[in-house]
Amino acid sequence: xxxxxxxxxxxxxxxxxxxxxxxxxxxxxxxxxxxxxxxxxxxxxxxxxxxxxxxxxxxxxxxxxxxxxxxxxxxxxxxxxxxxxxxxxxxxxxxxxxxxxxxxxxxxxxxxxxxxxxxxxxxxxxxxxxxxxxxxxxxxxxxxxxxxxxxxxxxxxxxxxxxxxxxxxxxxxxxxxxxxxxxxxxxxxxxxxxxxxxxxxxxxxxxxxxxxxxxxxxxxxxxxxxxxxxxxxxxxxxxxxxxxxxxxxxxxxxxxxxxxxxxxxxxxxxxxxxxxxxxxxxxxxxxxxxxxxxxxxxxxxxxxxxxxxxxxxxxxxxxxxxxxxxxxxxxxxx
Amino acid sequence: xxxxxxxxxxxxxxxxxxxxxxxxxxxxxxxxxxxxxxxxxxxxxxxxxxxxxxxxxxxxxxxxxxxxxxxxxxxxxxxxxxxxxxxxxxxxxxxxxxxxxxxxxxxxxxxxxxxxxxxxxxxxxxxxxxxxxxxxxxxxxxxxxxxxxxxxxxxxxxxxxxxxxxxxxxxxxxxxxxxxxxxxxxxxxxxxxxxxxxxxxxxxxxxxxxxxxxxxxxxxxxxxxxxxxxxxxxxxxxxxxxxxxxxxxxxxxxxxxxxxxxxxxxxxxxxxxxxxxxxxxxxxxxxxxxxxxxxxxxxxxxxxxxxxxxxxxxxxxxxxxxxxxxxxxxxxxxxxxxxxxxxxxxxxxxxxxxxxxxxxxxxxxxxxxxxxxxxxxxxxxxxxxxxxxxxxxxxxxxxxxxxxxxxxxxxxxxxxxxxxxxxxxxxxxxxxxxxxxxxxxxxxxxxxxxxxxxxxxxxxxxxxxxxxxxxxxxxxxxxxxxxxxxxxxxxxxxxxxxxxxxxxxxxxxxxxxxxxxxxxxxxxxxxxx
Numbered sequence: 001x002x003x004x005x006x007x008x009x010x011x012x013x014x015x016x017x018x019x020x021x022x023x024x025x026x027x028x029x030x031x032x033x034x035x036x037x038x039x040x041x042x043x044x045x046x047x048x049x050x051x052x053x054x055x056x057x058x059x060x061x062x063x064x065x066x067x068x069x070x071x072x073x074x075x076x077x078x079x080x081x082x083x084x085x086x087x088x089x090x091x092x093x094x095x096x097x098x099x100x101x102x103x104x105x106x107x108x109x110x111x112x113x114x115x116x117x118x119x120x121x122x123x124x125x126x127x128x129x130x131x132x133x134x135x136x137x138x139x140x141x142x143x144x145x146x147x148x149x150x151x152x153x154x155x156x157x158x159x160x161x162x163x164x165x166x167x168x169x170x171x172x173x174x175x176x177x178x179x180x181x182x183x184x185x186x187x188x189x190x191x192x193x194x195x196x197x198x199x200x201x202x203x204x205x206x207x208x209x210x211x212x213x214x215x216x217x218x219x220x221x222x223x224x225x226x227x228x229x230x231x232x233x234x235x236x237x238x239x240x241x242x243x244x245x246x247x248x249x250x251x252x253x254x255x256x257x258x259x260x261x262x263x264x265x266x267x268x269x270x271x272x273x274x275x276x277x278x279x280x281x282x283x284x285x286x287x288x289x290x291x292x293x294x295x296x297x298x299x300x301x302x303x304x305x306x307x308x309x310x311x312x313x314x315x316x317x318x319x320x321x322x323x324x325x326x327x328x329x330x331x332x333x334x
Numbered sequence: 335x336x337x338x339x340x341x342x343x344x345x346x347x348x349x350x351x352x353x354x355x356x357x358x359x360x361x362x363x364x365x366x367x368x369x370x371x372x373x374x375x376x377x378x379x380x381x382x383x384x385x386x387x388x389x390x391x392x393x394x395x396x397x398x399x400x401x402x403x404x405x406x407x408x409x410x411x412x413x414x415x416x417x418x419x420x421x422x423x424x425x426x427x428x429x430x431x432x433x434x435x436x437x438x439x440x441x442x443x444x445x446x447x448x449x450x451x452x453x454x455x456x457x458x459x460x461x462x463x464x465x466x467x468x469x470x471x472x473x474x475x476x477x478x479x480x481x482x483x484x485x486x487x488x489x490x491x492x493x494x495x496x497x498x499x500x501x502x503x504x505x506x507x508x509x510x511x512x513x514x515x516x517x518x519x520x521x522x523x524x525x526x527x528x529x530x531x532x533x534x535x536x537x538x539x540x541x542x543x544x545x546x547x548x549x550x551x552x553x554x555x556x557x558x559x560x561x562x563x564x565x566x567x568x569x570x571x572x573x574x575x576x577x578x579x580x581x582x583x584x585x586x587x588x589x590x591x592x593x594x595x596x597x598x599x600x601x602x603x604x605x606x607x608x609x610x611x612x613x614x615x616x617x618x619x620x621x622x623x624x625x626x627x628x629x630x631x632x633x634x635x636x637x638x639x640x641x642x643x644x645x646x647x648x649x650x651x652x653x654x655x656x657x658x659x660x661x662x663x664x665x666x667x668x669x670x671x672x673x674x675x676x677x678x679x680x681x682x683x684x685x686x687x688x689x690x691x692x693x694x695x696x697x698x699x700x701x702x703x704x705x706x707x708x709x710x711x712x713x714x715x716x717x718x719x720x721x722x723x724x725x726x727x728x729x730x731x732x733x734x735x736x737x738x739x740x741x742x743x744x745x746x747x748x749x750x751x752x753x754x755x756x757x758x759x760x761x762x763x764x765x766x767x768x769x770x771x772x773x774x775x776x777x778x779x780x781x782x783x784x785x786x787x788x789x790x791x792x793x794x795x796x797x798x799x800x801x802x803x804x805x806x807x808x809x810x811x812x813x814x815x816x817x818x819x820x821x822x823x824x825x826x827x828x829x830x831x832x833x834x835x836x837x838x839x840x841x842x843x844x845x846x847x848x849x850x851x852x853x854x855x856x857x858x859x860x861x862x863x
Contacts (some may be wrong), residue, residue, distance in 0.1 A: 031740040031741075031742070032742050036741070038468070042472045042785070085464040085528070091547070095547060154582065158582050158585050166582075171360050171550060171570045171572055171589075174544065176544075177546065204830055209536075262701065280576060281579060282579070283549065283574035284545060285547055285573075293365075293366070305474055
């Protein structure tokens, strides 16, 4: 198990390097730099432009800027935002809990709903439920998040008035952030109205962000279950007279879960991408929102640092998945 | 930590218990402020977020571009126009927070600190928060200022190097915000000078309470405010980038006033009985500039011909879709000295052809038409406008090639006079006509490498505009600028397209919200039923 872990961890270093280089090159391929983007119709005096460029190190050749950045990273320093002059790491830490909270809720929602639906569809293969569910899940997986988000807002918030339109908590609540997780902070605020408001605000973004993983998980569970349900040992279990529920849940599901866990882990990358759009629609103050703004302002340190931290996170989750996978399936540990 | 949140909850409960009639106003803002200091930022979003907190020496009267008293109750200008003496109010008070309890009110020291921070390298705060004072530089303050002196605690004297009437309007701009010198000292001693721009202390109607990045900014009415107490006790900016979502929030009454809606949503807003919509032309101008340094645009008849050959109404209908007002002067109608007597050119291709023939181009000519690659407040789609113009000009025999570059490159090349005709525009800064006429049509910026896209330098026009910058009497200045507009119309150095129209939707229960011609949002006088 240790060797397995080590081999996985050594892979992380080159991946990390590749991500830094790729994000650096992509960002610099976009025309305009942070100074030029800031200049409006006024134009800027050449001396002033040169001074500001120099201040941010933008007057250096690209390879030098990259090496300087790597050196800075090696010291654990992600730099300062060009726009707010705050440390990228601090900004990330302030905003990250919001993203995690949303992504975790979306993932839990996707698993809690997707898994049972997939199992039922597999057990009732060929029925109207199965066809209906698979049809809906294709739609769900291919729906643009932007459109879907606006639709649920228009229906549930504007037309029906059941849920708030956007934000993390009602504007009347004044919560001092402590953990950064609104569910926790509002629970301890002793104002149960605040907690309720947080939950209400979570509903729509959770559904919107959770839709794609839900559809994927449901489909994966179904096909994996179908495969397992056709195996000899299931027939044996049935022949032994085990109850159908026990056969499905204990014998089939546990084995069918292996590819599903992988898929769930892989959703993490997708969730981060989806979070960027979902956060923009629901004015959710997380890192997605932060990065979109940074692109528009060509805030290089934020973009590079943010991309890196997300990459690290996705790598960590993938590692976790690999480990879980090994745990679920002892054969691949060797 | 738990104790802290408990205290917060208790404070909130207390607030709710005592303030049964406490009013809250939520404004759906379009973005997050870069921080809480308008000196170092240039975006309207940041200015709007700071306006409840701070004051300036002089301020724009609500809903106008006229300059009135702020922290200065009155001022005198010397006969030579070089010395401005400001008499400060005695009742200005500073707000407080967990790090700062003021021991004194607002004085001349605060004025000196706030300007020296931006002006002088030697000021300990000059480099704090990045230290880029873009607007201070853009408004040529370093070149203009000779000295700023404290005469006594409540009198400050600004001496200029040359007479400059618009200087007063500059001081009403957001960058000229007054910060507390005492707060600066306290933070410097704590070793946390950067907090001055993150946990702001001002003299304005609202105190800063909390900022949750990309989510909300909270303010509460400041009891020590020197002016009339604000009508609303709690002011919240709820930040949302998406205009469709902002509108949804407004419809759900989650906010009561919202930043600009999508043009496509305007009819449904107007039809909604619960909502009100106000509009005003923005302080901007979108135009097609002729390069007056190049043939054939040196010929006045050619410029006039093009002015008659392009169908303005078609452009407004197709591209601005109701969010634009046709322009006949370089300055918008909301700006003082706007000359309404000027009559716009009629769309008349036949007359245009005749003029071209008289100018020596009976079969037209070939030239390039530059269209910028980005959307700007004054021009929602330059490419599309360029195509419409191209079609109209072809009808009178002028063949054009549409040219575009990346935005930074585009501006640089236009400055360097590489274009024949170029689409561009301007957004006003200080509500002074000088701020339009001089940078866009003044002789100083008409050289190759200068800021003007028209490269137009007309002696008669220049003399009038220069004089208007030096006299301080508003009535006289108005007359001069009106005259300047007549000359500009006669000479036609631009094809003027439109001033964009700013729309602000709000709940019907909102009272006294005044749209500023400068595009700023102010809630000081706003009330809600």
